[in-house]
Amino acid sequence: MAALRSDAARSRERILDVARREDPSDLRFNHIAREAGVGVGTVYRHFPTAHALTEALAAETLSAMVTISRDAAAESDDATALRAFVGAALQLQLENGGLQAVLLSPDDEDSSVREMKREIFATFTTVLDRARRSGVVRPDLSVEQIEHLICGMEHAVRLGSPEHRGTFLDVLMAGLRA
Amino acid sequence: MAALRSDAARSRERILDVARREDPSDLRFNHIAREAGVGVGTVYRHFPTAHALTEALAAETLSAMVTISRDAAAESDDATALRAFVGAALQLQLENGGLQAVLLSPDDEDSSVREMKREIFATFTTVLDRARRSGVVRPDLSVEQIEHLICGMEHAVRLGSPEHRGTFLDVLMAGLRA
DNA sequence: CGTTAAACGGATACTTCATCCGCTTCACGA
DNA sequence: TCGTGAAGCGGATGAAGTATCCGTTTAACG
Missing domain, CATH: 1.10.10 (Arc Repressor Mutant, subunit A)
Incomplete structure (x- = not known):
């Protein structure tokens, strides 16, 4: 730049x-x-383009997400780590309405956005692997599928009141269990 | 008319x-x-309006949903009835991309649409009450919240491949359990 | 200061939306 | 069968919004 x-x-x-x-x-x-x-x-x-602007807006939230995902990965209990990660992703996506589009977009215009996304997905892969090995999550769910499920929950929360976030996160986490 | x-x-x-x-x-x-x-x-x-056209397109799917929801309610096992209902709703919403908007809209322009929606929600209330009484579903979830969760799952399936529908439905049903 | 490249602004051409009204078609009684 | 009027039709048109282009302004630097 x-x-x-x-x-x-x-x-x-x-x-x-x-x-x-x-x-x-x-x-x-x-x-x-x-x-x-x-x-x-x-x-x-x-x-x-509108997407370029959305990316710029997402950049700061994405940077927070990098930090939070590192913290989640540092959590010693595998199930707790997974919940911390998924919960934070849901929370941040709800706070930044453009984040979902940026996370799902396959090609990013801004290279720092690309790098942050790469790190977030890498960290999540690690967290999910640990959870799988300790048998606290269905083994057939991929990182991508769980990201889609989080986006689905974001959508569900947006349809109602923000106060349902906790309940819907509980529903999702219970559903992910093996 | x-x-x-x-x-x-x-x-x-x-x-x-x-x-x-x-x-x-x-x-x-x-x-x-x-x-x-x-x-x-x-x-x-x-x-x-575009919504009027969407409603007209939704009408036939909605009529199928009325039939299916009656069938689900006739199911003797409470958990099976709930799953049949939720699964059918998800399936139909995926088939008809405008259905979600019509189901969520508080005021319908077409009176037959209003009547079908009324019956569907009434039937679902019955099915959910039964499931709650037999303890196969979290007691704190409302009909509205579950509808929102189904819409969330629809969104999640649309982000990926249609073949994930079964998996995502399993995740949702597991999450709804008490 | 003078120079120049970068950045700015907004007129403008273009696209898409939704209405309005003169013309056409259908239904029905004679 | 035909006349009549109400219902329906079509697309010209004005309004609303988008994205570009280029003449003007401004910052940076010797």
Whole structure:
């Protein structure tokens, strides 16, 4: 990432500040531009596509997820580690509405996003392997399938009240058991 | 529903035939009109909103769901009845991409849709009550929460391959258990 | 300061949506 | 069979939103 000119850096931050408050699944570039006090062209130059903007918004949540996933992996009890990981993923996906799309997207435009995703999936693979070996999870579920199940739970929570998160996480964890 | 004039009935069927083949979450009226060989105005007259069209498409699936839910309720084993109901709901929602929206919508434009939904939810309430009484399901889950969980599973299956439906249904049913 | 490349803004052309109304077709009674 | 009016049809059209392009402005640096 070449150093940004000061005005460019300012524009970028203004745009991100506004975009954070918008519905991640319905980013309107013209509207964001007006709110941010910049021209539409400026928004499109910084973020050529809606997905590029979603990725930029996801970057900080993703960085938190890296930390949390390391912590989960450090947990000594295999079942607890799995629950910590899945619970954190669900929580963060609920907090950042664009995260699901970024996690599921096969090709990332931003290379730091790609690297963080790689680490998260690698860590999860380790945690899941441990859980499988100690027999606390169905052996036929893949990392990908569990990610999809987490996205499904995110969707379910969004349909109702956020306070159902705990219950739905319990349902998922019980369902994952061998 | 006042009797339709013959040309109106023909237009309606043509529109529904085309719409059935489209992505239910992205119904483009102009496109449907062109494909169906009718004017855009005709599409809008028959279906004032995308939701009205989605409802019409959901009607036949909903009618199948009424039958299946009665069958499930007739099942003597409480746990089996619950699984039959949830499994059928998941299956039908996967077959008809617009069904989720219609089931979740609080106000239906079509009265027959409203009536079918009423019966389905009433039947499910009975099935769930039985399951609760015989202790085969967590007592703290409401009909609404379970519907949301089914929608979540639908989402999860759609993210991957349809062949994961069975596995994901198993995960959900295991998670629902007390 | 002067220079230049980077960044900016917003007019504009383009796409898609949904309405409205003059024309056509159907149903029905004579 | 035909006349009549209500119902239905079509697509031109204005509104709304998207993404690009290029003349102007601004930052960075010697």
